[in-house]
Amino acid sequence: MELLIFYPLAGFSLMLALGVVMNKSPIGSALCLIGMMLGLAGIFALQQAHFIAILQVIIYAGAIMVLFMFVIMLLNLKGTDTKWRARERNTLLTVLTTFLALGVLYKVITVIFEFNLDSPAKVPDTFGTAAVIGETLFTDFVLPFEVASILLLAAMVGAVVLAKTKLD
Amino acid sequence: MSEFIDEVLEFIDPLFEPAFMIGSIKALVIAAALLGVVPPLVWLERRLMGRFQVRLGPNRVGPLGLGQPFADSIKLLFKESIIQSSADKFLYHLAPAVVVFTAIVAFAVIPFGEPVTVFGQEIGLWGANINSGILFIFAISGMGIYGMVLAGLSSNNKYSLMGGLRSSAQMISYELTLGLSALSVIVLTGSLNLIDLVQNQSTVPYIFLQPLAFLLFFIAGVAETNRAPFDLPEAEQELVAGFHTEYTGMKFAMFFMGEYINMVTMSSMITLLFLGGWNAYGLPLWPILAFAIKVFFLLCVFIWLRSTFPRLRYDRLMTFGWKVLLPLCILNLLVTSVIKVL
Numbered sequence: 038m039e040l041l042i043f044y045p046l047a048g049f050s051l052m053l054a055l056g057v058v059m060n061k062s063p064i065g066s067a068l069c070l071i072g073m074m075l076g077l078a079g080i081f082a083l084q085q086a087h088f089i090a091i092l093q094v095i096i097y098a099g100a101i102m103v104l105f106m107f108v109i110m111l112l113n114l115k116g117t118d119t120k121w122r123a124r125e126r127n128t129l130l131t132v133l134t135t136f137l138a139l140g141v142l143y144k145v146i147t148v149i150f151e152f153n154l155d156s157p158a159k160v161p162d163t164f165g166t167a168a169v170i171g172e173t174l175f176t177d178f179v180l181p182f183e184v185a186s187i188l189l190l191a192a193m194v195g196a197v198v199l200a201k202t203k204l205d
Numbered sequence: 206m207s208e209f210i211d212e213v214l215e216f217i218d219p220l221f222e223p224a225f226m227i228g229s230i231k232a233l234v235i236a237a238a239l240l241g242v243v244p245p246l247v248w249l250e251r252r253l254m255g256r257f258q259v260r261l262g263p264n265r266v267g268p269l270g271l272g273q274p275f276a277d278s279i280k281l282l283f284k285e286s287i288i289q290s291s292a293d294k295f296l297y298h299l300a301p302a303v304v305v306f307t308a309i310v311a312f313a314v315i316p317f318g319e320p321v322t323v324f325g326q327e328i329g330l331w332g333a334n335i336n337s338g339i340l341f342i343f344a345i346s347g348m349g350i351y352g353m354v355l356a357g358l359s360s361n362n363k364y365s366l367m368g369g370l371r372s373s374a375q376m377i378s379y380e381l382t383l384g385l386s387a388l389s390v391i392v393l394t395g396s397l398n399l400i401d402l403v404q405n406q407s408t409v410p411y412i413f414l415q416p417l418a419f420l421l422f423f424i425a426g427v428a429e430t431n432r433a434p435f436d437l438p439e440a441e442q443e444l445v446a447g448f449h450t451e452y453t454g455m456k457f458a459m460f461f462m463g464e465y466i467n468m469v470t471m472s473s474m475i476t477l478l479f480l481g482g483w484n485a486y487g488l489p490l491w492p493i494l495a496f497a498i499k500v501f502f503l504l505c506v507f508i509w510l511r512s513t514f515p516r517l518r519y520d521r522l523m524t525f526g527w528k529v530l531l532p533l534c535i536l537n538l539l540v541t542s543v544i545k546v547l
Contacts, residue, residue, distance in 0.1 A: 064293075064296065064358060068296075068355075071351065075348075087335050087336055087337050087341075088336070088337050088340070088397075091337050091340045091341055091344045092340075094344035094345075094347070094348070095340065095343060095344045095347060098344075098347075098348065099344060099347030099348065099350075100347070100377075103347075103350055103351075103354070103373055103377060106351070106354050106358075106373065107370070107373060107374075109358070110354065110357070110358060110366060110369065110370055110373075111370070166336060167336070167337060167397055
């Protein structure tokens with residue numbers, strides 16, 4: 038039963054992930070990204086991690102992607118008037134990104150081969166519930182959590198300051 | 206060959222388990238009920254609005270004008286669908302579907318009564334009982350914004366675009382208030398599960414413990430459903446009809462269906478969080494009837510608000526949301542948490 042849901046979801050997410058990169062219009066890419074986030078949320082939900090799934094939808098598919106759509110709307114980008122061709126080939130960049138992509142691919146493949154399908158890792162029943170995530174966040178990872186919060190706050194204040202000087 | 210068939214059968218076997226069958230039936234019933242409640246709601250709104258404005262409202266088709274919603278639905282179904290030639294066809298068709306779909310899905314986790322036993326099977330009167338039910342509703346209603354954004358983007362019309370922009374800005378701003386005011390109730394209960402929330406209110410509904418949160422949640426809820434006085438996305442005088450300017454026929458009707466279903470969901474949320482859900486508090490009512498009466502009352506309040514208040518100006522709306530509602534919410538949450546810890 039789980040596989041019956043998992044494979045379509047995984048395929049759907051992968052296809053949409055490709056769509057993000059290969060779509061010609063920015064709106065299309067953004068929509069594919071939203072769809073992919075939803076697919077990922079579905080996979081989390083399938084692992085009984087409902088809380089993570091919902092956070093995925095609220096934060097990524099909801100909050101962040103709405104801002105993306107906002108930018109697209111404000112700039113009024115349309116697929117038809119925007120040429121998304123590679124203007125100049127930068128050889129160095131091409132070589133670098135190719136190596137990077139190959140490295141990631143190599144890592145992924147080795148992980149897949151090392152993974153023992155017969156005895157998958159045991160996940161505790163409470164995995165991904167609000168209580169467990171909250172506890173982990175505020176005990177083991179309290180310092181990184183607070184540092185990240187301060188960073189976000191600083192970014193927010195910075196954005197406000199920048200926008201203000203432009204208005205005046 | 207037969208082995209292959211056996212394997213396939215084994216693969217889809219769980220589909221025939223009672224739990225799965227019950228779930229599917231529940232999903233169908235909830236979706237059908239939500240769609241079926243829209244025409245009577247439109248009728249109710251038009252009749253009540255008529256009375257509030259000292260006129261009769263629709264009263265010609267059938268007794269009390271009850272035939273009006275059916276006549277309207279049939280008319281909308283058979284109307285020609287006109288699509289602007291420069292519109293993005295795919296997104297244009299996708300937008301109303303997203304609006305209706307998210308509106309229906311959000312209702313999936315709303316419990317409207319205690320579990321009943323039918324044919325020896327205990328059936329909970331809810332679509333799904335997930336642990337973070339309340340967050341699920343916020344997540345899905347957040348997805349609903351995309352319907353409006355896409356409608357605004359794909360219509361290739363400046364009024365639609367403005368309407369879409371306004372709706373997304375408004376919904377993002379008021380979602381914060383909505384979430385934070387619900388959070389103070391969650392702090393009181395200590396659970397994100399809607400059924401726990403209702404069971405914790407069996408003696409006192411939270412409206413008495415959290416009056417400020419109730420008020421904030423209600424205001425944000427009205428704004429979130431794009432109802433008057435917060436119906437800026439579709440302000441007729443400035444934006445023609447906002448994001449659905451270019452829509453006709455059934456696709457136009459689907460935006461309205463989404464709005465009315467969202468109204469029902471929002472009323473149910475307020476009932477669950479603050480009015481004690483299906484608890485009847487000593488009155489001889491079935492749980493489901495108590496729930497329905499509360500939701501109906503709130504729907505009438507929504508309509509009452511629409512016929513009473515003039516529309517807010519857009520900048521006032523944003524200032525109100527960010528500078529009044531949000532600080533009040535945070536204050537309320539802070540006080541609630543402190544009291545809870547002490």
